[in-house]
Amino acid sequence: MAGMTNELPNHGPSLQLRMVSVPETKPAEAVFPAVQPKSRFNLYPFWRQAAGRVLVALLSVGSYAAISRFLLETVRVEGVSMTPTLQENNHYLLNRWAFHDRDPQRLDIVVLRDPSDNGYAVKRVIATAGDSIFFKDGRVFVNGKRLEEPYLAPGTATYTNSRTTEQLITCGKDQYFVLGDNRTRSIDSRMYGPVPRENILGQVVVK
Numbered sequence: 001m002a003g004m005t006n007e008l009p010n011h012g013p014s015l016q017l018r019m020v021s022v023p024e025t026k027p028a029e030a031v032f033p034a035v036q037p038k039s040r041f042n043l044y045p046f047w048r049q050a051a052g053r054v055l056v057a058l059l060s061v062g063s064y065a066a067i068s069r070f071l072l073e074t075v076r077v078e079g080v081s082m083t084p085t086l087q088e089n090n091h092y093l094l095n096r097w098a099f100h101d102r103d104p105q106r107l108d109i110v111v112l113r114d115p116s117d118n119g120y121a122v123k124r125v126i127a128t129a130g131d132s133i134f135f136k137d138g139r140v141f142v143n144g145k146r147l148e149e150p151y152l153a154p155g156t157a158t159y160t161n162s163r164t165t166e167q168l169i170t171c172g173k174d175q176y177f178v179l180g181d182n183r184t185r186s187i188d189s190r191m192y193g194p195v196p197r198e199n200i201l202g203q204v205v206v207k
Helices: 044-070
Strands: 071-078 090-096 109-113 118-126 132-136 141-144 166-170 175-179 200-205
Touching: 118 132, 141 175
Parallel strands: none
Antiparallel strands: 071 090, 090 200, 109 118, 109 200, 118 175, 132 141, 132 166
């Protein structure tokens, strides 16, 4: 032991100091445990927890961004062009993955890039590539058959964007003809014509 000597003060006959050794089966720490100052603490668990929380936050943000960009996104309807099906200022889900493995179909409600101002719009697909649309006396015919539209308000008529009462339009390759359900308050394919496939961003989920 540091500071000890085998010699004792001379108070009589000389004696030999008997040293007691610690048995080898016990570690030194068991006899003389290290004492840490009370003011110290281990920082590793704290930093591991902090790093874990940061990682979870980053993964959450990344997952939300991926879901919003490629899967589901909340959209708010502005305007009344889709009433009574969609109400103004209400929120709906936009399924961006809906047309990943299939093309838009007739009567799908979609969000698209408006060709007239490049803004976002929500409309209903009325006809797809190769279909012909015929307007006559306020009614809509697709490929020669009158289109049944139970989603419209009773008494709704669909007129062309001109003074003529009849009009025939044909969708080309990868083109879609869209209309708003509120026909008197909707700017749609009657004004800007069929929209290309790349303008359609996804399908609106309607309960």
